[in-house]
Amino acid sequence: MNSTHLINVDTIIEARWLCPVNPQDIVLENQSVVIQAGKITDICATELARTKYFSNEVVQLNHQVLIPGLINLHTHAAMSLMRGLADDLPLMPWLQQHIWPAEQKLVSPSFVRDGTLLACAEMLSGGITCFNDMYFYPESAAAAVNQAGMRANLGLVVIEFPSAYANDADDYLQKGFAAHDSWRNNPLITSSIAPHAPYTVSNKTFESVVTYAEQLGLSVHTHLHETLDEISQSEATYGVRPMQRFNDLGLLGPNLIATHCVHLLKHEIDLLAEHGCYVAHCPTSNLKLASGIAPVAQLLAQGVTVGLGTDGAASNNRLDLFAEMRLSALLAKGSTGDAAALPAHQVLAMATIHAAQALGLDEKIGSIEIGKFADLTAVNLSDFNVNPCYDPISHLIYVCGREHVTHTWVAGELRYSLGAFANIEPNELKEIMSTWQPKLRQYKR
Amino acid sequence: MNSTHLINVDTIIEARWLCPVNPQDIVLENQSVVIQAGKITDICATELARTKYFSNEVVQLNHQVLIPGLINLHTHAAMSLMRGLADDLPLMPWLQQHIWPAEQKLVSPSFVRDGTLLACAEMLSGGITCFNDMYFYPESAAAAVNQAGMRANLGLVVIEFPSAYANDADDYLQKGFAAHDSWRNNPLITSSIAPHAPYTVSNKTFESVVTYAEQLGLSVHTHLHETLDEISQSEATYGVRPMQRFNDLGLLGPNLIATHCVHLLKHEIDLLAEHGCYVAHCPTSNLKLASGIAPVAQLLAQGVTVGLGTDGAASNNRLDLFAEMRLSALLAKGSTGDAAALPAHQVLAMATIHAAQALGLDEKIGSIEIGKFADLTAVNLSDFNVNPCYDPISHLIYVCGREHVTHTWVAGELRYSLGAFANIEPNELKEIMSTWQPKLRQYKR
Numbered sequence: 001m002n003s004t005h006l007i008n009v010d011t012i013i014e015a016r017w018l019c020p021v022n023p024q025d026i027v028l029e030n031q032s033v034v035i036q037a038g039k040i041t042d043i044c045a046t047e048l049a050r051t052k053y054f055s056n057e058v059v060q061l062n063h064q065v066l067i068p069g070l071i072n073l074h075t076h077a078a079m080s081l082m083r084g085l086a087d088d089l090p091l092m093p094w095l096q097q098h099i100w101p102a103e104q105k106l107v108s109p110s111f112v113r114d115g116t117l118l119a120c121a122e123m124l125s126g127g128i129t130c131f132n133d134m135y136f137y138p139e140s141a142a143a144a145v146n147q148a149g150m151r152a153n154l155g156l157v158v159i160e161f162p163s164a165y166a167n168d169a170d171d172y173l174q175k176g177f178a179a180h181d182s183w184r185n186n187p188l189i190t191s192s193i194a195p196h197a198p199y200t201v202s203n204k205t206f207e208s209v210v211t212y213a214e215q216l217g218l219s220v221h222t223h224l225h226e227t228l229d230e231i232s233q234s235e236a237t238y239g240v241r242p243m244q245r246f247n248d249l250g251l252l253g254p255n256l257i258a259t260h261c262v263h264l265l266k267h268e269i270d271l272l273a274e275h276g277c278y279v280a281h282c283p284t285s286n287l288k289l290a291s292g293i294a295p296v297a298q299l300l301a302q303g304v305t306v307g308l309g310t311d312g313a314a315s316n317n318r319l320d321l322f323a324e325m326r327l328s329a330l331l332a333k334g335s336t337g338d339a340a341a342l343p344a345h346q347v348l349a350m351a352t353i354h355a356a357q358a359l360g361l362d363e364k365i366g367s368i369e370i371g372k373f374a375d376l377t378a379v380n381l382s383d384f385n386v387n388p389c390y391d392p393i394s395h396l397i398y399v400c401g402r403e404h405v406t407h408t409w410v411a412g413e414l415r416y417s418l419g420a421f422a423n424i425e426p427n428e429l430k431e432i433m434s435t436w437q438p439k440l441r442q443y444k445r
Numbered sequence: 446m447n448s449t450h451l452i453n454v455d456t457i458i459e460a461r462w463l464c465p466v467n468p469q470d471i472v473l474e475n476q477s478v479v480i481q482a483g484k485i486t487d488i489c490a491t492e493l494a495r496t497k498y499f500s501n502e503v504v505q506l507n508h509q510v511l512i513p514g515l516i517n518l519h520t521h522a523a524m525s526l527m528r529g530l531a532d533d534l535p536l537m538p539w540l541q542q543h544i545w546p547a548e549q550k551l552v553s554p555s556f557v558r559d560g561t562l563l564a565c566a567e568m569l570s571g572g573i574t575c576f577n578d579m580y581f582y583p584e585s586a587a588a589a590v591n592q593a594g595m596r597a598n599l600g601l602v603v604i605e606f607p608s609a610y611a612n613d614a615d616d617y618l619q620k621g622f623a624a625h626d627s628w629r630n631n632p633l634i635t636s637s638i639a640p641h642a643p644y645t646v647s648n649k650t651f652e653s654v655v656t657y658a659e660q661l662g663l664s665v666h667t668h669l670h671e672t673l674d675e676i677s678q679s680e681a682t683y684g685v686r687p688m689q690r691f692n693d694l695g696l697l698g699p700n701l702i703a704t705h706c707v708h709l710l711k712h713e714i715d716l717l718a719e720h721g722c723y724v725a726h727c728p729t730s731n732l733k734l735a736s737g738i739a740p741v742a743q744l745l746a747q748g749v750t751v752g753l754g755t756d757g758a759a760s761n762n763r764l765d766l767f768a769e770m771r772l773s774a775l776l777a778k779g780s781t782g783d784a785a786a787l788p789a790h791q792v793l794a795m796a797t798i799h800a801a802q803a804l805g806l807d808e809k810i811g812s813i814e815i816g817k818f819a820d821l822t823a824v825n826l827s828d829f830n831v832n833p834c835y836d837p838i839s840h841l842i843y844v845c846g847r848e849h850v851t852h853t854w855v856a857g858e859l860r861y862s863l864g865a866f867a868n869i870e871p872n873e874l875k876e877i878m879s880t881w882q883p884k885l886r887q888y889k890r
Contacts, residue, residue, distance in 0.1 A: 081833060083831075083832070083833060083834075083844065084833075084834065084835050084836060084839045084840050084843060084844055087788075087789060087836070087839040087842075087843055088774075088784065088785050088789060088839070089784055089785060090783070091784060094784070118829065118832075121829055122829065122830050126830075284775060286779060287775035287776060288774075288775055288778060288779075288784070288843070289778070289784050290778040290779060290783055290784035290786070291779070292779060292782070293779055293780075317839075317840075317843040317844045318830070318843075318844055318846075323771075326768075327772070327775075329533075329733075330729060330732035330733055330772075331732060333732055333733060333734070333735040334731060334732030334733075334735060334736070334737060335738075336735070337737070338735055339533065339534055339535040339536060339539070339734050339735035340533055340534060340535060343532075343533035344532060344533060384563065384566055384567065384871075384874040384875075385567050385570065385571075385763070386528075387528070387563075387878040387882070388528060388529075388878050388882035389528075389529065389882070390529050390530050390885070390886055390889040391529055391889065391890065394529045394532040394533070394762075395529050395762075398529060398761075398762040399528065399529055399762045399763055401763075401847075401848065402846075403846065429829040429832075430829075433829070433832040433833050436833060437833035437834070440833065440835070441835055444835040445835075445836070
C-alpha cells in the first residue's frame with residue numbers, strides 16, 4: 001500500500017491484548033494505539049490501523065498486554081537509598097534509632113535527587129509512570145523526575161520540626177510554594193501540599209494548609225490513621241481521634257488524599273465517603289510496620305475511591321505496584337472471608353484510573369482512551385511462568401510480576417524498554433548506589 | 446600455580462555472599478563451595494579454595510548470594526495447567542463449577558506429566574530444588590521430576606471418591622504403593638502417604654494410612670484446618686474438630702505434615718507441638734481462597750516447625766517461594782501487631798532447613814554444610830532494583846523476587862541458569878501450553 005494515503009503519526013503500538021481499564025472488565029485483542037504529540041488519537045483493530053496510519057515508530061507487542069501506566073499513590077521516593085536499612089523492627093526503634101538519625105545527618109539536595117532517580121528507575125522498569133511523593137527538597141526530586149521523564153505529583157512537605165531543609169512550618173510552606181512555582185509550566189509535574197501526619201503537624205499549620213490549598217487549588221496529601229498509637233496519642237492530646245480532628249479543621253474533602261487509613265470506625269468510613277476523600281492504600285508497608293490491614297472492601301462498599309501506594313523503600317522494600325496489586329487483592333479476601341472481594345479488574349482500576357482521580361488527573365491519564373496522554377505499560381504474557389493464560393486481567397494481578405514489564409511510555413515517549421532507560425545510564429545508577437551505601441550503612445540495624 | 450598440586454573436584458562455586466542457613470543469621474563473604482559426587486565436600490574462603498582445589502567447572506558468582514535450594518512444602522504441581530482458570534470466586538463454586546469438572550474430564554497421565562514439567566520449570570527458575578506434592582498419577586509426576594532433575598517427595602494420594610486414576614481408597618493406596626516401589630532406587634524421589642483432607646477421607650481409611658505409614662516408614666501429608674467450613678462440617682459429622690479426630694485416630698506425630706492449619710485453638714497448637722507435627726504454611730492460597738491467616742508466630746512460639754508451600758497454581762497463582770517468604774514475614778507482623786515477628790533469617794530457614802526437617806531430609810538438604818547434597822540457589826544482588834543492600838538476608842525476603850535467581854543446582858548438577866534449563870527445552874514448554882490451554886479454557890470463569 002502506498003504510504004502517501006496514510007496519516008503520518010508519531011507512534012503506533014500494535015498490542016496483542018489491550019486493557020483500557022475504562023470500561024474496567026474488558027480485554028481487547030489485536031488493537032493498535034495511535035499516538036500523536038504525546039496523546040492517544042485513535043484506538044482500533046490493528047488490521048484497520050494499518051490501512052489508516054503510517055509511522056516511523058511502530059512497536060509490535062506480539063506477546064504483551066498493554067495497560068495504562070501504573071500510578072503509585074503514595075511514596076517517599078528518595079528513601080530508596082535506605083532500602084532495607086533496618087528491617088524487622090517495631091516502628092519507634094526503626095524511626096528513632098535508624099531512619100531519623102540517618103535523615104538528620106544525610107538528607108540533602110543531592111540525597112533527594114539521587115534517591116529519587118534510583119526510585120524513578122525502579123518504578124519505570126516496573127511499569128509505573130506517575131507517582132505521588134512526599135519528601136524534603138521536592139525541587140531536587142523534580143530534577144530526577146525530569147531526567148527520568150516520568151510524571152509526578154510532588155508533595156510540598158510540612159512538618160513542625162526543623163530539618164536541614166527548613167526551620168519551621170512556615171518555612172516549609174514557603175519553600176514548598178517556591179518549588180511549586182518552579183515547575184508551574186512543566187507538563188509532567190504537579191503539586192500537593194503535604195502536611196506529614198496528625199502527630200507531626202499542629203492545628204495552626206493544618207489551618208494554614210486548608211487556606212493555601214483552597215487559594216492555590218492544590219490537593220492535600222497526608223498520613224492518616226496509620227497506627228493505633230497515632231489514634232490514642234491524638235485522643236490524649238486533642239481529645240478526639242485524628243479523623244474527627246481533621247473534620248473539625250475542615251481538612252476532609254475531595255482534595256484530600258489520606259494515606260493508610262488502617263484503623264477506621266464505621267462512622268469514619270462514612271465521613272471519608274461523604275466528603276469524597278481519597279485513600280491511598282499501602283498494604284505492604286502496613287503489614288511490615290505491623291500497623292494492620294486497612295478495611296479496603298468496606299471503604300469501596302461505601303463508595304470511597306481507593307488507590308495503591310508502595311510507601312517508601314525503607315518500609316516496603318520494593319517500589320513495586322504489581323506486588324501491591326496482588327497483596328491488596330489477597331488481603332481483601334483473607335481479611336473479609338469473601339474470596340470474591342476485590343476482584344482483579346477492580347484492583348487494576350485502583351492502580352490506574354482511581355489513583356488518577358485522586359490526583360485530579362483522570363481527564364489526562366489512568367486509562368487508555370482517545371484524548372488522554374499515552375502513559376502506557378506493556379506486560380509480557382508469553383513467559384512459561386505466566387502460562388497457560390485464561391484471563392489477562394486476572395494474570396496481571398495474580399500471576400505477573402514487574403519483571404514481565406517490557407515497555408513503559410510517558411506522554412507517548414518510550415522511557416523504558418527491555419532493561420534500558422531512555423535517559424538514565426546504568427553507570428549513573430551504579431554510582432548512586434556506590435556513593436550512598438557506605439554513607440548510610442553506619443545507621444543499619 | 447601448577448594444577449597438579451591441586452585436588453580435582455567436580456564443581457567449585459565461588460560466591461560473593463553465602464547464607465548457609467545453619468547457623469541461621471550468618472552471611473559469609475567470598476566463599477567457595479566445593480562439590481564432589483553431588484555433595485558439598487568443602488566450604489572455605491575463595492582465596493584458600495584456589496590454593497587447594499581444581500575443577501573444570503568453576504562458577505563465579507560475583508554479584509550473587511548463594512543459599513540452600515528452596516523447598517516447596519506443599520503443592521499440587523500438575524495444577525499449573527489450571528493457573529488462573531477461575532479467580533475471584535468463593536471456594537465451593539471454584540471447586541464445584543471449575544476445578545473439579547475440569548479434573549474429572551481431563552486429568553490423565555499426560556496431564557499430570559505435562560503439568561508437573563511446567564511446574565518444575567517454574568520452580569527451578571525460581572530457585573526451588575525440592576517440592577512436596579499431592580496429586581493423581583504420582584508416577585507421571587515422577588517422570589517429569591526425573592526429566593527436570595529436581596528432588597521431590599511425591600504424595601501417594603488417597604481420597605474416597607473415584608477418579609480416572611483410582612476407584613476407591615484401597616485402590617488409591619495400592620496404586621500409590623506401586624508408584625512408591627517404582628522410584629525406590631531413585632536418589633531424588635521419596636514418598637508420603639497423602640490422604641487428601643478430613644472431609645474427603647473416612648476414619649477407616651485414615652486408620653489404614655496410619656498402619657501403612659508405620660510399616661513403610663513413610664510420612665503423612667494432608668490438608669488440615671484450612672477453612673471454618675471444614676471444622677464445622679467435622680463437628681456435625683464426627684462431633685469433634687478435625688484436629689481432635691486426627692488425635693483420636695493416632696495421626697498426630699512427627700511423621701505428619703499438616704498443610705494450612707489456618708484455624709487453630711490454643712490447645713490445638715499445643716497438640717501439634719507436643720506431637721512434633723510439622724505445618725506447611727501456604728499464605729497466598731489461604732488469603733486467595735479467603736480461608737484466613739494462619740497463626741504462624743504462635744505456632745513458632747510453641748515450638749512447632751513450620752515450612753512454606755505455594756499450594757497449586759490454581760489457587761496461588763505462582764509457584765514462587767520468594768513471594769511466600771515475603772508474604773509470610775509481612776502477614777506475621779501485620780496479624781500480631783509485632784514488627785519484629787518472623788524476622789528474615791527465620792523465614793529463610795522455614796523455606797529451607799525447616800522444610801527439610803518436615804520431609805525427614807534434613808541430614809541431606811536444607812542448608813549449605815559439608816556432607817550435604819549440593820542443592821543450591823544463586824540470587825543476584827547487583828540489580829538496581831535491589832540496591833543499596835545493607836543485609837543480604839533481609840534483601841532475600843523483602844526485596845528480591847524469583848526473577849533475581851540466576852542458577853539452581855540439584856545434587857551438584859546445574860539444572861537452571863540464566864533462563865535455560867539443563868533438560869527442558871523451551872519448545873517443549875510451549876507445546877505443553879498450547880496443547881492444554883484450548884482443552885481447559887471451556888472450564889474458565
